[in-house]
Amino acid sequence: MRLTTAQAKAESLIEALPWLTRFHGATVVIKYGGNAMTEESLKEGFAEDVVFLHHAGLRPVVVHGGGPQISTALDQLGIESTFTAGLRVTTPEAMQVVRMVLTGQVNRDIVGLVNRHGPFAVGMSGEDAHLFTAVRKHALVDGEPVDIGQVGEIIKVEPGAVEALLDNGRIPVISSVARGDDGEIYNVNADTAAAALAVALKAHKLIVLTDVEGLYANWPDDTDVIDLLTADELAALMPTLSSGMVPKMEACLTAVQGGVPQAHVLDGRVSHSLLLEIFTNEGIGTMVVPS
Numbered sequence: 001m002r003l004t005t006a007q008a009k010a011e012s013l014i015e016a017l018p019w020l021t022r023f024h025g026a027t028v029v030i031k032y033g034g035n036a037m038t039e040e041s042l043k044e045g046f047a048e049d050v051v052f053l054h055h056a057g058l059r060p061v062v063v064h065g066g067g068p069q070i071s072t073a074l075d076q077l078g079i080e081s082t083f084t085a086g087l088r089v090t091t092p093e094a095m096q097v098v099r100m101v102l103t104g105q106v107n108r109d110i111v112g113l114v115n116r117h118g119p120f121a122v123g124m125s126g127e128d129a130h131l132f133t134a135v136r137k138h139a140l141v142d143g144e145p146v147d148i149g150q151v152g153e154i155i156k157v158e159p160g161a162v163e164a165l166l167d168n169g170r171i172p173v174i175s176s177v178a179r180g181d182d183g184e185i186y187n188v189n190a191d192t193a194a195a196a197l198a199v200a201l202k203a204h205k206l207i208v209l210t211d212v213e214g215l216y217a218n219w220p221d222d223t224d225v226i227d228l229l230t231a232d233e234l235a236a237l238m239p240t241l242s243s244g245m246v247p248k249m250e251a252c253l254t255a256v257q258g259g260v261p262q263a264h265v266l267d268g269r270v271s272h273s274l275l276l277e278i279f280t281n282e283g284i285g286t287m288v289v290p291s
């Protein structure tokens, strides 16, 4: 018997039932990357997905980056910007721009898109309510520590303000800027910040949205996406990874080793990728699970 369109839609809804049951009340930390937020329709789709998760009874938390947006602003201001070991060398002058773009621009954009659907999103900086406390981080180049300016390594997470927002039925949207006990502000890679928060919140899932399908087995060849990895398998692969994938896969490993049962890297260029991952039997992207 052929299914009518309406019946096929009902089948799709029913496919989601076991996942709705399983993830009811689950905290999901979603890292939204700058390269996955370039197109307006994708940004709108992302906001719809987050609101859908909220209405479906999950507790979504968004931690965002904005690397390309920071680079554009620095270029416009004539401030040179370089990366060492995947991290932006952040002078005090650049730090002001990083803070302005992440907390003042990208954060506001995401909050605005989510709040088209209701009074849900509340924007925060990682500096607020001592959410992220960081110390100065050095990059390792050929095993030697190199000064990369005001780049931070998170040493403490106080998730109370985020938990209060979640308990109040809100969707926290958080920029990856941290404060230091030394009075400085620090630029933290957003993948790293999302993982630290997922561990502190005892989240059920960390989802990292990016601009590739997942972790490719033989990068730069993009034919073979690894769909499932244990933490031990990922730890063994880490030294072979390059560029942007290093902080992303490190974040998945930190999260899973810190007690988060599942960490995923998904393609943010696919519309509604969040819903596909959470509510379909196939899932998409790369999933990391405990060994």
Ligand SMILES: Nc1ncnc2c1ncn2[C@@H]1O[C@H](COP(=O)(O)OP(=O)(O)O)[C@@H](O)[C@H]1O
Residues within 6 Å of the ligand: 033, 034, 035, 036, 065, 067, 209, 210, 211, 212, 214, 215, 216, 217, 218, 219, 241, 242, 243, 244, 245
């Ligand atoms: N093994 C790999 N699998 C997938 N992508 C990889 C791999 N190694 C390096 N990359 C690169 O990492 C990039 C993702 O990192 P990045 O550009 O920092 O993303 P985002 O802005 O989403 O944080 C991909 O676009 C790809 O060019």
Ligand SMILES: CC(=O)N[C@@H](CCC(=O)OP(=O)(O)O)C(=O)O
Residues within 6 Å of the ligand: 032, 033, 034, 035, 064, 065, 066, 067, 068, 070, 086, 087, 088, 098, 151, 152, 176, 187, 188, 189, 190, 191
């Ligand atoms: C230290 C460091 O490199 N910080 C990042 C923070 C933003 C970020 O991580 O943005 P994406 O997720 O879009 O890459 C930066 O300055 O670009």
